[in-house]
Amino acid sequence: MADDQSAIAKRLETQIDIILITAIVFAIAGATAFVMAVTMGDWEYWVDWKDRRFWPLVPIGMLMVIPAALSSTFWVKFRLPFAFTAIVLCYSAVRWLSTYLNFHIFGGFPISFVWPSVYIPMAILVDCSLLITRSVFLTGLTGAFLWGALIYPANWPMLAAFHEPINYNGEMLTAADLLGYEYIRTSLPEYIRVVERSILRTFGDAVTPLTAVFAGFLCTVVFYLSWIIGAIVNDHRRWLKKV
């Protein structure tokens, strides 16, 4: 009878797992894509927004919020150190679906102009940090820092060609800039493009490493804050008697 009970329990638990994981996958994919779209969408959408000053800082900091908040539940409640990889994987799948359907097919932009950034390598690093150190504090110092610092090298194979300097009618600009001028976005004029805004625009020097280090520190802070918020919001023992 004990064997029977065990088999029945296993069948029921497997069924619960299947439908619950389906709901979780839908939630993290849709929620992450939506939050990213309305907070830093343009840095993700357009290659000429993928600059060295804001793109390696703003999107990676924002993308930290949901994985870190849900990591607190995955890790503390279930001892599962793969929240970052799972969420970023779902997000990337939805982003590619949306990029192809909406920006390429519907909007008519070439894929080379609208490709999404790559985040999966950094997500694996954060999860591995948690798995190896088994410490939230150390994961914030190492994994979260690397998450912010490595976005540029992780995307460099795809991005390098677009940052080549071009002499265009006597003006120097990047290949990405030229694409942006050629594919006119009627609601996104040049004067609101938030790229490379600073006292000096240069093709060399220390712009990217400086941004990478700052992004690392920013992501460390966002990691801790999001973890704390996730732990508070996801306390399943919080019941209200009245609303």
Add this chain to the structure above:
Amino acid sequence: MSTTTAELSVLNEEKTVAGAQRAGVNFTIYLSLLAGLIIVYSLHRLFLHANAHTVGLDYFEPEFQVWMNLFYVQIVVLPTLMAGIAYYLWRTRELNPDNVAPEVELSRYFSFIAWLSCYTLIVIFAGAVHGEADAAWHQVVIRDTDFTPTHVGLFYLLMPALIITGGGSYIFAKTRLPMHAKQHLLPLGVAIGGPILIMPNVGLNEWGHTFFYAEEMFGTPIHYGFAILGLALIALGGVVVHIVHRCKELVDIVSEREARQGV
């Protein structure tokens, strides 16, 4: 939508005598629900693709009536559906929540997860498939009208659908799950509150784009309020933990009974 609501309510809802029937998920109904939603929203997306750039360019042109007809249908059907579902869930509520058999309660948790699955599936369509169609649309067709084809799908179809499925999840839990009968699970309230909480920002966005911000940069302060919809779903983690805890207890009881009765 009609597929959703009709089938959600019957998902393993029979009040069976304890142990007389094997507990379990009815995957045929579960998958039919998700497939129904995917078909409805995919058809809407195909309609958008076929007609947005031809008869959807200007609200003031006569041919835009195609979109307004769709809009009128949606704003009549969806609130009616919402009221019908709420009424049905309330009329068929559990009158004796302290005396629900574990098998029935477990079946109701399966239905509850099905509600949440529908809610989160619509988040994907709202957040990416339709939401970013709106982003792409505004970059090739200047925003100059009160209604646009993408808004007809996003604001007047998907947002109400989110409220229906999110609110339905909450009412279902309150009216059928014993633990929820006399108290409110905070993470559930937060997780399904997102679509309602962004309503003020929908107004701000339309008002702002009309009066002071004609451009459509997506990551801009006028859009930040929308992020609440996605961020609220962080609280789904707490709902999942609650479901896992309670279902574990129920599975232990139900499996022991079924093994004893040889079902």
